[in-house]
């Protein structure tokens with residue numbers, strides 16, 4: 001979570017340009033302010049500015065927040081403060097007072113890390129539970145009592161059924177990344193868990209996008225909520241420069257190798273649709289001299305953590321991920337995201353590219369679109385709502401293994417069903433100019 005000084009400096013300048021509020025203006029107590037200053041945070045992000053005062057006033061909040069906007073601190077900071085200040089009101093020393101439900105293990109661990117960092121000068125206890133690992137360590141920790149429980153739905157229900165967890169004393173419930181819960185098929189588990197919570201509670205509901213089903217879930221669990229939008233729903237972070245390159249399927253690997261070998265990029269996250277595809281791509285990259293590792297659901301939790309640690313420390317510059325595994329990936333200063341394939345659910349695109357350009361940092365997102373993916377790409381462009389730059393490539397500069405890459409703006413068979421033609425901007429109109437390598 002700590003980022004290097006240059007990144008902090010860049011973020012601070014960006015935040016400073018857009019607003020002059022400081023964390024002191026948000027009525028946060030000295031122990032939190034001290035932790036924030038140690039983290040190098042100087043200016044609250046827009047979601048933090050809006051949500052922190054509301055949570056401290058004990059309001060329900062419906063947060064429509066872009067990925068990477070600082071949303072975790074927006075709920076974690078006021079929760080720590082509330083729990084700290086009302087410790088003597090807790091029914092028992094062992095009762096769980098806050099539940100944070102989140103779709104993936106990585107995200108759960110990330111949130112737990114945030115609680116550790118922000119609450120380091122308080123006595124707030126936090127525990128994280130998720131599936132895919134033995135439960136004993138988690139149940140031992142739960143046995144000692146925890147103020148905050150961060151959980152994925154499956155393991156939470158499992159441990160509730162075994163009698164290790166009781167949700168009767170929950171005062172604050174946070175549902176994080178609600179739209180992803182829906183995508184991952186967890187929505188019924190979420191409803192089941194909500195039914196076990198006390199009616200009298202504060203609820204904070206966060207989602208990057210607000211499809212109808214998510215709005216109806218929100219309406220059913222929130223009470224007089226204040227809606228907080230840090231941007232219009234379904235838009236992606238403003239600091240991400242997005243582009244698309246039209247490359248046919250059989251050419252994508254060659255294209256990728258050429259690009260990774262010729263550009264000087266610190267960290268690249270590549271998305272593939274399947275776990276098998278991720279493994280295959282890693283093998284291909286390694287064979288061609290690009291060190292890469294994969295993260296996906298078939299890997300053990302320890303292996304996933306190790307791969308992520310290698311990527312975060314810069315040991316590996318390329319990480320290949322599936323959508324589900326990438327959900328919780330939070331790498332400060334991630335340089336670029338590449339979509340090796342175009343997701344068929346448009347919202348997934350927003351989640352993918354949101355891994356870069358986090359909290360005001362500048363990021364790049366490049367999508368490789370083949371002709372059979374073009375329909376999905378049109379839908380993505382509609383959702384994003386702004387023109388996405390079409391990059392052209394100089395095929396002559398490609399390494400010999402590259403067979404054929406579309407070097408022109410759009411191959412003939414793309415012209416059918418073309419969307420917002422008038423609004424499209426081109427990275428370069430020169431056939432022989434490369435903007436991406």
Ligand code: AMP
Nearest residue numbers: 041043044045068069070071072358359
């Ligand atoms: P999140 O959207 O919560 O995943 O946060 C994205 C990244 O921004 C994380 O690496 C946070 O540590 C970082 N971050 C959150 N709030 C701030 C802030 N006010 N100033 C600088 N970095 C922040």
